[in-house]
Amino acid sequence: MRLTRLKVAAAAVLVASTLAACGDAGDDDDKGLDVDVQDNAAEEFDTGTRMRELADAGSITIGVKYDQPGIGFKGATDDTPVGFDPEIGKILAADLGIAPEDINWVETISANREAFLQKGEVDLVIASYSITDERRQVVGQAGPYYVTGQQLLVKADSDIESIEDVKGTEVCSVTGSTSLANIEAEGATPRGFDTYSECVDQVLNGTVDAMTTDGAILLGYAADHPDDLKVVVEPFSEERYGVGYSIDHPEMCDWITETIEDAQEDGDWAAAFEVTLGKSGVETPEPPAMDPCA
Amino acid sequence: MTVTDDAPVGSDAPRSGGPLVELAEVQKYYGGLHVLQDIDLTVARGEVVVVIGPSGSGKSTLCRTINRLEPIDAGRILVDGMPLPQEGRALARHRADVGMVFQSFNLFAHKTILQNVTLGPIKVRGLAKGEAETRAHELLDRVGVAQQADKYPAQLSGGQQQRVAIARALAMDPKVMLFDEPTSALDPEMIKEVLDVMVDLAERGMTMIVVTHEMGFARTAANRVVFMADGRILETTDPETFFTSPESDRAKDFLGKILKH
Amino acid sequence: MENVFSDFDLVLKAFWLTIQLALLSGLLAMVLGTLLAAMRVGPVAVLRGVASTYVALVRNTPLLVMCIFVFVAAPNLGLFVGTPFLLKGTIAVGLYTAPFVAEAIRSGVNAVPLGQAEAARAIGMTFAQNMRHVVLPQAFRASVPPLASTLIAMTKNTSVVAVFGLMEATARMRDFVNKNSDDTIGIFIIFAIGYILLVELISLAAYGLERRWKAAR
Numbered sequence: 094m095r096l097t098r099l100k101v102a103a104a105a106v107l108v109a110s111t112l113a114a115c116g117d118a119g120d121d122d123d124k125g126l127d128v129d130v131q132d133n134a135a136e137e138f139d140t141g142t143r144m145r146e147l148a149d150a151g152s153i154t155i156g157v158k159y160d161q162p163g164i165g166f167k168g169a170t171d172d173t174p175v176g177f178d179p180e181i182g183k184i185l186a187a188d189l190g191i192a193p194e195d196i197n198w199v200e201t202i203s204a205n206r207e208a209f210l211q212k213g214e215v216d217l218v219i220a221s222y223s224i225t226d227e228r229r230q231v232v233g234q235a236g237p238y239y240v241t242g243q244q245l246l247v248k249a250d251s252d253i254e255s256i257e258d259v260k261g262t263e264v265c266s267v268t269g270s271t272s273l274a275n276i277e278a279e280g281a282t283p284r285g286f287d288t289y290s291e292c293v294d295q296v297l298n299g300t301v302d303a304m305t306t307d308g309a310i311l312l313g314y315a316a317d318h319p320d321d322l323k324v325v326v327e328p329f330s331e332e333r334y335g336v337g338y339s340i341d342h343p344e345m346c347d348w349i350t351e352t353i354e355d356a357q358e359d360g361d362w363a364a365a366f367e368v369t370l371g372k373s374g375v376e377t378p379e380p381p382a383m384d385p386c387a
Numbered sequence: 388m389t390v391t392d393d394a395p396v397g398s399d400a401p402r403s404g405g406p407l408v409e410l411a412e413v414q415k416y417y418g419g420l421h422v423l424q425d426i427d428l429t430v431a432r433g434e435v436v437v438v439i440g441p442s443g444s445g446k447s448t449l450c451r452t453i454n455r456l457e458p459i460d461a462g463r464i465l466v467d468g469m470p471l472p473q474e475g476r477a478l479a480r481h482r483a484d485v486g487m488v489f490q491s492f493n494l495f496a497h498k499t500i501l502q503n504v505t506l507g508p509i510k511v512r513g514l515a516k517g518e519a520e521t522r523a524h525e526l527l528d529r530v531g532v533a534q535q536a537d538k539y540p541a542q543l544s545g546g547q548q549q550r551v552a553i554a555r556a557l558a559m560d561p562k563v564m565l566f567d568e569p570t571s572a573l574d575p576e577m578i579k580e581v582l583d584v585m586v587d588l589a590e591r592g593m594t595m596i597v598v599t600h601e602m603g604f605a606r607t608a609a610n611r612v613v614f615m616a617d618g619r620i621l622e623t624t625d626p627e628t629f630f631t632s633p634e635s636d637r638a639k640d641f642l643g644k645i646l647k648h
Numbered sequence: 649m650e651n652v653f654s655d656f657d658l659v660l661k662a663f664w665l666t667i668q669l670a671l672l673s674g675l676l677a678m679v680l681g682t683l684l685a686a687m688r689v690g691p692v693a694v695l696r697g698v699a700s701t702y703v704a705l706v707r708n709t710p711l712l713v714m715c716i717f718v719f720v721a722a723p724n725l726g727l728f729v730g731t732p733f734l735l736k737g738t739i740a741v742g743l744y745t746a747p748f749v750a751e752a753i754r755s756g757v758n759a760v761p762l763g764q765a766e767a768a769r770a771i772g773m774t775f776a777q778n779m780r781h782v783v784l785p786q787a788f789r790a791s792v793p794p795l796a797s798t799l800i801a802m803t804k805n806t807s808v809v810a811v812f813g814l815m816e817a818t819a820r821m822r823d824f825v826n827k828n829s830d831d832t833i834g835i836f837i838i839f840a841i842g843y844i845l846l847v848e849l850i851s852l853a854a855y856g857l858e859r860r861w862k863a864a865r
Contacts, residue, residue: 263733268811269822284733284813285823291720295813298723456766474691476774483772493767497786497861507771510781552767559771 126364128183134190143342147216148189155182156201156215156337160288163313163370164221167200174198176313178219180365181238181336181353185217188352207231210339217349218337221307224384233342235349236335238362240381242328243272244308246296246315249323253303256326262302265292272306275330289314297321307332309370316373324373333381346386354383405468407432407563407594408453413462415448422448424618426462430563435595437605437626440615441641446598447490449615450567453596454485467562483511486556486564490571492548494540500527500551501536504558512559519558526554530584546577550584557588564588566597602645606630614638652824652831652838662820663842669737669806669816670846674799676742681749685787686779688750689757703747711808714744719812737809737816745802752798756791757783789861796854800847817842 131137135148147153157178158165167174173193183193201209201220209215210232224234245264247253253262260280266273268285277283284301286292293314295301304311309332311324336353338345356362357380366377408430415423422445430436438446451457452464455471455478464471466485472478494503504523508514514522527533530550532543540548549569556564566585570578582604589595589608599605605612605626612629614622616637622629630646633639652659687699706714718740722728728736760783768782788795810819821839825832 263813265813268819269825274823283815285811285815285819286813287811291812294720294724299729300723301813454770456769479769479772479774481772482770485770487767487770489763489767489770491763493761493763495764495767495782495786497789506781507773510777511772555767555771 126180126183126361126368128187128193128361130187130192131190134188138189138348142344143216143339144189144345144348147191151191152195152197153186153189153191153217154197154199154215155179155186156199156206156209156218156220157182158202158220159200160290161221161310161313162317163373164309165219166313167198174200175369177239177309177365177369178221178334180369181356182217182219184356184361184365185219185336185349185352188348206337210337213339216338220337221310221332222335222337223307223332224335228337231340233338233340233346234335235338235346235386236353236383237333237381238336238353238383239309239334241307241309241332241334243275243305243330243332244311244324244328245326246293246304246311246322247302247325248296248299249321251302251323251325254325256329259303263300264303264305265295265301266305267292270306276305293322309334312370312373312375316370319372319374324375343387350383350386406430406465407434407467408596409463409465410449410453411463411465413449413452413459413464415445415452415457415459422618423452423459426620428613428620428623430594430596433592433594434610435589435593435597435608436611436613437609438596438598438613438615439600439602439605439641444615445618446615447567450565450596450598453563453565454482454487456487479511483507483559484562486559486561488549488552488556488564488566488569490568492540492545492552492572494548494551494555496540499537499539500532500543503540503551504555507555507559523554523558526557527551529587530554531580544577545573546580549573549577549581553581553584553588563594563596566595566599568598568600570599570601600645602630614641616641652835658820659817659838659842662815662817663846665734665814665816666803666806666818666842667846668734669741669809669814670799670803672734672738673741673745673802673806676738677745677749677798677802680742680746682753682784684746684750685753685757686784688754689783690779691775699750703750706744707747707751709744711741711744711805715740715808715812718743719809733813737806737812737814740809740812741802741806744805745798748798748801749795752791752794753784753787755794756787756789759790760786792854792858792861796850800850803846803850804843 135145138145138148157174157176159167159174161176163176165174165176165178173179179198182196186193186196199209199215201215201218206218206220206222207228210218222234224236228234245253245259253259256279259276262281263284264276264281265284265286266276267289268287273283273285284295286295289306289310292304296304297318308324308328315322315324336349338349353362362380363377371377406429408428410426410428413423413426414421426449438449440446448457452459453466466481469481472481495506498506501520501523504526505516505519508519508522509516524533524536527536530553532547532550532554535543535547540551543551569585570581573581578601582601585595585597585604586608597604609626612624612626613620614629614633614635621635622633622638629638630642633642684699684703687695688703690696718728718736728739764786765778765783768778773781806816807818810816810822817839821835824835
């Protein structure tokens with residue numbers, strides 16, 4: 094036992110020094126922020142907790158989206174996903190003494206997030222994962238670390254300013270999504286596509302008038318095309334993104350909540366926003382208040 | 388263009404005073420097989436020429452080259468003084484002037500008897516429907532199938548179908564009629580009704596080139612008999628001479644086999 | 649909460665769009681397919697080559713690829729930008745189905761005895777007249793069963809445009825399933841019945857045509 098702990102501590106020191114040695118790659122590139130990886134992190138946690146196990150193991154598996162720019166996106170040539178969600182993942186991992194390169198990233202899509210958590214295929218899900226009562230029946234959700242709502246992505250020169258303006262227009266989103274049904278209720282013709290990127294293409298080439306889904310996702314696309322696209326309309330629904338964890342490890346809730354609250358206070362949260370979603374030009378919002386753990 | 392029942396068919400003013408059909412040094416190959424060799428043949432206006440010979444002698448091919456259903460490899464074919472055009476509209480116009488009757492009738496299966504006869508005049512000659520139908524009824528009456536006008540080909544006997552096919556060709560007012568073994572696919576009792584129509588046609592002055600095995604028709608209706616074997620024309624003579632004293636051994640041999648029965 | 653019964657008008661609207669798609673695509677596919685078939689049996693070598701290439705290219709490409717081209721790639725090249733979605737769906741499904749129609753008709757053309765075309769040539773018909781009045785009408789009769797199969801497949805294929813902005817039957821079904829995850833079986837049955845009715849209509853029409861033309865023989 095003692096030996097193991099020593100070994101892990103040594104490894105953590107080694108990792109931290111390696112990071113420091115080549116760590117000045119700059120904050121501005123797409124690799125995201127450098128994070129301060131905790132030394133001797135394992136000793137911070139009580140034996141028997143999931144956090145201690147992960148810290149001892151020195152690695153963690155996190156599920157993120159790979160197809161939402163700004164939120165969680167992995168290009169064909171990228172080694173790791175980039176976006177606000179992966180940044181939150183790195184902050185949490187660092188608190189366990191796990192360096193970014195030791196994080197095992199896994200793509201989760203909307204349909205498999207609960208299953209991956211239940212089967213233990215991932216330790217955390219940080220994937221534009223809205224907190225709902227139904228989901229909290231089957232998985233743990235700590236947060237919200239970010240609050241967004243359904244908005245519209247339009248061309249920079251579009252006349253659409255308020256939700257009333259969408260009546261009679263063509264608005265795309267992902268086929269079968271709630272966003273599409275909501276916009277149909279507002280009097281727009283719904284245009285469902287299989288992926289967000291196809292939908293954005295339709296906005297860019299002028300085939301449809303707008304794209305609708307969570308504002309955070311829209312901001313990511315706007316950040317990719319800051320001269321051509323903008324996000325408009327007051328959010329007309331509220332989506333509160335949470336960090337998913339297995340319901341078998343309730344102790345993770347307080348840890349996640351406290352770690353994110355720390356990041357909100359010391360500026361790491363804001364920095365993570367600025368290098369990802371913030372690139373669309375929007376002001377960095379006030380961080381949301383985290384729900385207390387049950 | 389009005390053609391009454393009594394006028395000779397193909398009454399277009401002749402383009403030239405020369406022969407109506409002229410083949411000179413025609414050669415045709417099927418791969419390595421030389422199926423038409425040095426064919427020279429002239430057919431005068433109003434003449435009835437019967438082409439006979441053993442099967443595989445090239446007589447059907449000869450018949451089909453005259454409206455270019457079979458292209459030739461060398462030589463010249465002139466119809467009414469005009470060389471055969473290449474594929475295209477000009478050839479289509481040429482074919483309209485050359486009537487053809489096939490061994491297997493080839494009536495348009497999806498058209499009624501009347502429509503079979505009017506299709507060409509309406510679509511190719513540009514006749515009004517009513518005019519074409521009046522003329523078609525006359526022709527069908529002449530070949531003795533007026534009662535069948537509204538039936539489909541499959542409902543007619545072979546002999547009736549072949550008579551309709553003749554009427555279909557005549558409806559185009561052709562300058563010359565080609566018959567490619569018109570009775571070979573018929574039951575014996577139907578052969579006569581078709582031959583009667585052909586004899587009538589010959590008597591009205593139609594220029595005809597007939598490939599057939601019907602020696603009786605050759606004797607009564609032909610002005611000339613052309614005997615072919617192995618892709619060559621071996622004899623060209625009047626029927627009486629041919630049947631009584633053929634020159635070539637091939638012709639003697641052929642007649643011996645045919646006339647034995 | 650919407651469900652299939654309280655919002656049955658949405659179901660009808662979706663199937664109406666599917667019917668429009670099927671009719672328009674079917675029309676485009678028949679016209680283009682007939683043209684391709686005529687080109688393939690025709691005397692002009694260049695046209696034969698063009699038609700064969702189109703048939704080979706499109707028949708060996710998935711419909712989804714054709715849709716991505718029409719809905720996503722083409723607008724980025726400046727094509728079909730202002731084109732209504734229904735028309736784009738028609739173009740994608742119609743262009744995709746045309747080679748199958750062409751092959752069905754070509755098999756029908758091959759079933760027409762050679763003597764029919766020869767007789768038409770012998771009375772002075774041009775290639776186009778021959779095709780139009782003699783060969784194709786008979787080829788269509790011989791092609792009815794394979795054409796019916798092609799059109800049935802095409803009607804079901806219209807569902808692919810569900811993910812390209814058209815709220816037709818399949819897109820609406822996904823929409824309902826998403827909102828009523830407790831009643832997916834009911835939704836499935838309703839939409840399946842809709843498709844079955846559509847396809848049966850085509851089968852019945854084909855059967856009727858076959859009977860009528862058999863009587864004419």
